Amino acid sequence: MEEVFNKPPKNLIIALSLTAIMTTINVTAFTILLPEYMAIFKTDLLTVQWLSTGYTVAQCMIVLVVGYFADKYSARNVYIAGVVLFALFSLISCFANNIYFLIVFRMLAGCAGGMISSASPTIIYQSFAEKLQLQTMAYFTMAGGLGVAFGPAVAGFLEGIIGWRCVYIFNIVIAAVVIYPLWKYTPKLVHGVNKKLDYKSFFVGAAGTFLLLFSLSYGAQWGWLSLKTLGFLALGIACLALFILIEWRSEEPILNVRILLNRYFRRGAAMYGVAAIALVVSPFVMSFYFQKVWSYSVLQAGEAIIIPSLAMAVASPISGKVAFKVPVKPIILAFYVMLIGITYMLGQLTPQTTLLYIMIWLTLRYAVIGVTEPLIANCAFSLVDQELMSHASSMNSWIRYMCNALALAVFTGILNEKNASYISAGQAPEIAMCNALNDITLYSVLVIVLCIPIAFSLKDKQSLQKSSKTQK
Secondary structure, rough: OOOOOOOOOOHHHHHHHHHHHHHHHHHHHHHEEEEEEEHHOOOHHHHOOOHHHHHHHHHHHHHHHHHHHHHHHHHHHHHHHHHHHHHHHHHHHOOOOOOOHHHHHHHHHHHHHHHHHHHHHHHHHHHOHHHHHHHHHHHHHHHHHHHHHHHHHHHHHHHHHHHHHHHHHEEEEEEEHHHHHHHHHHHOOOOOOOOOHHHHHHHHHHHHHHHHHHHHHHHHHHHOOOOHHHHHHHHHHHHHHHHHHHHHHOOEEEEEEEHEEEEEEEHHHHHHHHHHHHHEEEEEEEEHHHHHOOOHHHHHHHHOOOOHHHHHHHHHHHHHHHHOOOOOOOOOHHHHHHHHHHHHHHHHOOOOOOOOHHHHHHHHHHHHHHHHHHHHHHHHHHOOOOOHHHHHHHHHHHHHHHHHHHHHHHHHHHHHHHHHHHHHHOOOOOHHHHHHHHHHHHHHHHHHHHHHHHOOOOOOOHHHHHHHHHHO
């Protein structure tokens, strides 16, 4: 294993940050472009939403084996391979002539994106000295915040110039810029495992992931208690249970699920997954509100959330500085209590709601997420042994992506169901859309409330060290 960085390697941090912006934009930009894709490809919301859901489903499936490949070939090589494949699949997507072709290659790009995102924390926590880890994660979150901030606006601007292929071309350009510094400056840390890939276990886990998300994507259309929904749901859960059992008993697992025995990681990963739900709700709701209620263009909708999203990017580095001076748990608890109230206020939209009202509450929401996300990630990773870091990162990514995909799938289904219900009750389309979006936002409040008990049990390495010194 090579020596870790004791000083921030600027070229590597910039390359990692640019790649984080690229992968984030591929979530936020597509969320706000969905109404546009519906018009271009003449399809419905349940089909076009697979440009977002399918991407995340593919991420969930591939991260089951990223830990294995990182151990065998190094997180560096997995990361770089992910960037190259991401660019390749984006290039092929530019030639799509129907929505189904596009969905397939979006899912392949999701696999590449899963390799990138899952290998990132492994690189940071294996290659950086302990004193740099949290600060680097904060920069990484800041880059994600910039992707959230500028993704919709950049997508809207480029869509007006070069059309629906804008995001794919953006991916190719960013990949071309970062590939050399990633190759030159990322340490190659290999554990040298010789185990063979258990394909059967992987396919069982991937099938379970797909079936679970597929059933929830169409649950509202089929009926949440229909035999079809419950059947696919039960089959997906059964496959995932079998995968976990196989991996738990394996001496050489492709995903070391026993990492969940680490209670500090388990709690941090659970909170990190909920942060994904909190993050995906806002661009999803706002994109439909601005475009369907206020008749904004894609560019106008993107521009409207730049300032709130920038709050996330600005707030993230602050947490890296504060965490060494102030206990982490009270910060997370206080900010999540704030997040409950803020989210509730964003669930009171009407066609007459002012832009100032939305800006204030959305800015506060993103600022809270920006401060807490790197702290929660550090709680998940800082107390994990180095040799298990690739598996911890993969497991954390799987939980995060599953929460993200579940949120998009369920919220899309609820939006369709509620919107149709309100319209059939005689409400005007704009009012019906507002009420449906408010329902989604208020449902997300319930999810955030569930995190408060978890937050009470969070700890990171710094807090445990301080506690140990106090006891002595």
